[in-house]
Amino acid sequence: MTATTILLLASGSLTLAFAAALAAYPEARISNGTLQVDLLLPDAQNGYYRGTRFDWSGAISSLQFKGHEYFGKWFDRYDPKIHDAIMGPVEEFLSNGMGLGYEEAKPGESFVKIGVGALRKPEEPAFRQFATYDITDGGKWTINKGPDFVEFTHELSDTLGYAYVYKKTVRLAPGKPEMVLEHSLRNTGKKPISTSVYEHNFYMLDHQPAGPDYSVRFPFEVRPQADLRGLAEARGKEFTYLKELQEGQHVFTAMDGFGETARDYDIRVENRKAGIGVRQTSNRPMAKLVFWSIRTTVCPEAFIDLRVEPGQEAKWRINYEFYTLPQ
Numbered sequence: 001m002t003a004t005t006i007l008l009l010a011s012g013s014l015t016l017a018f019a020a021a022l023a024a025y026p027e028a029r030i031s032n033g034t035l036q037v038d039l040l041l042p043d044a045q046n047g048y049y050r051g052t053r054f055d056w057s058g059a060i061s062s063l064q065f066k067g068h069e070y071f072g073k074w075f076d077r078y079d080p081k082i083h084d085a086i087m088g089p090v091e092e093f094l095s096n097g098m099g100l101g102y103e104e105a106k107p108g109e110s111f112v113k114i115g116v117g118a119l120r121k122p123e124e125p126a127f128r129q130f131a132t133y134d135i136t137d138g139g140k141w142t143i144n145k146g147p148d149f150v151e152f153t154h155e156l157s158d159t160l161g162y163a164y165v166y167k168k169t170v171r172l173a174p175g176k177p178e179m180v181l182e183h184s185l186r187n188t189g190k191k192p193i194s195t196s197v198y199e200h201n202f203y204m205l206d207h208q209p210a211g212p213d214y215s216v217r218f219p220f221e222v223r224p225q226a227d228l229r230g231l232a233e234a235r236g237k238e239f240t241y242l243k244e245l246q247e248g249q250h251v252f253t254a255m256d257g258f259g260e261t262a263r264d265y266d267i268r269v270e271n272r273k274a275g276i277g278v279r280q281t282s283n284r285p286m287a288k289l290v291f292w293s294i295r296t297t298v299c300p301e302a303f304i305d306l307r308v309e310p311g312q313e314a315k316w317r318i319n320y321e322f323y324t325l326p327q
Contacts (some may be wrong), residue, residue: 022048022061032148032172035179038062039150039170040087044138047129052133053083053092054200055115056141057152057168058181060088065177065322067254068276072204074297083130089201089318091115095194098127101160110136110159114166114185114195120161150170163189163238165307177322184312185306196287198303199280199318206274210251210293211244216300218257219266224291226253232293245295255289258326267300269324279321 025048026041040048042056049059063070071088079083093100093114100112102121110118119133139156149171157163169182187193208214216239223233232241232251245251256262265286270277280302288303308314 003040004014027061028145028150029141030145030150030170030172032174032176034065035172036062036064037170037172037179041143041150042141042152042154044135048080049086050080051083051085052113052116052119052135053130054086054297055088055092055166055168057115057154058150058170059086059089059090060170061180063088063322066324068206068274068324070205070276070278071202072207074204074294075186076204083131083132087202089199089320091197091199093195093197094129095196097129100193100195101191102127105160109151112156113161114156114157114164114193114197115154115168117154117156132159136148139241148174156225158189161189162193163187164193170202179322181318181320181322182315183317184313185308185314187308187310189326192310193306195307196303196305198288198290198301200301201269201280201299203269203278203298204296205269205271205276205278205298207270208274209244209295209297210261210298211241213271214298215268215270215272216291216298217268217270218264220257220259220264222289223256224253228253239291239300245293247295249295251291251293253291255291258286258289261285265302267302269300271296272325275325275327277323279323281319281321282317283315 026043028039038061038142040061042058060071102111105111105121107121109121111121112118116138117135118137119137120136139154144151144152151169153299154166165186167184171180218237221236222234222239262283262285266284267280284304286302287305290301292299
């Protein structure tokens with residue numbers, strides 16, 4: 001038996017063990033005959049993710065296309081209340097970098113994280129994005145499932161004048177390697193909802209380590225704003241790694257260069273060794289672009305700004321196209 005064979009068997013055992021562990025949590029599988037997608041479902045008592053950073057709906061533990069995997073467990077330590085112990089394309093809503101209503105809430109009162117619920121504000125000097133706050137009102141989740149879609153609805157009643165009905169549908173295109181996240185946010189409260197939302201994809205293309213085999217491409221000349229410390233660089237419209245990231249290394253930077261139309265929300269992540277890629281687009285323009293990566297995951301993060309007046313509704317879409325690279 002070769003060392004490679006032993007490694008593959010060990011990897012397979014770990015994958016099977018992880019799959020068995022996931023089976024203990026509420027989940028759903030959808031397929032259109034081309035894509036097979038496993039989703040983790042929101043559940044306050046038994047859900048895989050019970051943190052207060054990310055929206056609880058639409059987390060994907062596995063997406064397979066032609067035998068290739070696009071998502072998965074990228075972190076080592078798991079606890080349902082760790083802020084980023086979550087997989088797949090998940091979203092976080094922030095208002096001026098904080099929870100909705102955080103600044104006006106007094107200690108002991110509640111503020112809002114959309115897709116999570118109402119959270120108690122403790123006595124603290126500033127909002128902690130990566131903290132897990134006490135949930136005072138988890139709202140009401142309704143889940144509607146079909147063979148090729150899952151629709152999540154989250155309703156939150158009045159919290160300091162903020163209330164909403166938030167819907168997200170994960171839908172697969174008939175017979176195509178395409179997935180769309182359809183969103184709507186209806187303001188049922190008394191105050192305007194001003195927020196931004198970003199997509200944290202946690203891409204893991206066939207579990208390849210972040211390194212020179214990856215490229216991230218945009219339709220504009222991308223300009224990283226931080227010192228990349230010799231780990232990565234921008235080459236015109238392409239962002240790539242100069243070396244394979246090792247344990248403990250990371251790349252993090254804001255990026256400029258995009259315009260004010262949805263045409264620039266067009267991101268391609270490809271891995272030459274795996275021979276696969278994914279294209280991510282939207283019907284809304286980017287308001288901000290961040291790139292974050294460690295060895296196990298590659299994450300362009302595109303932000304969208306929203307302002308929803310009382311009684312009004314905002315809608316937006318994120319589209320994914322999965323493909324193989326020419327040989």
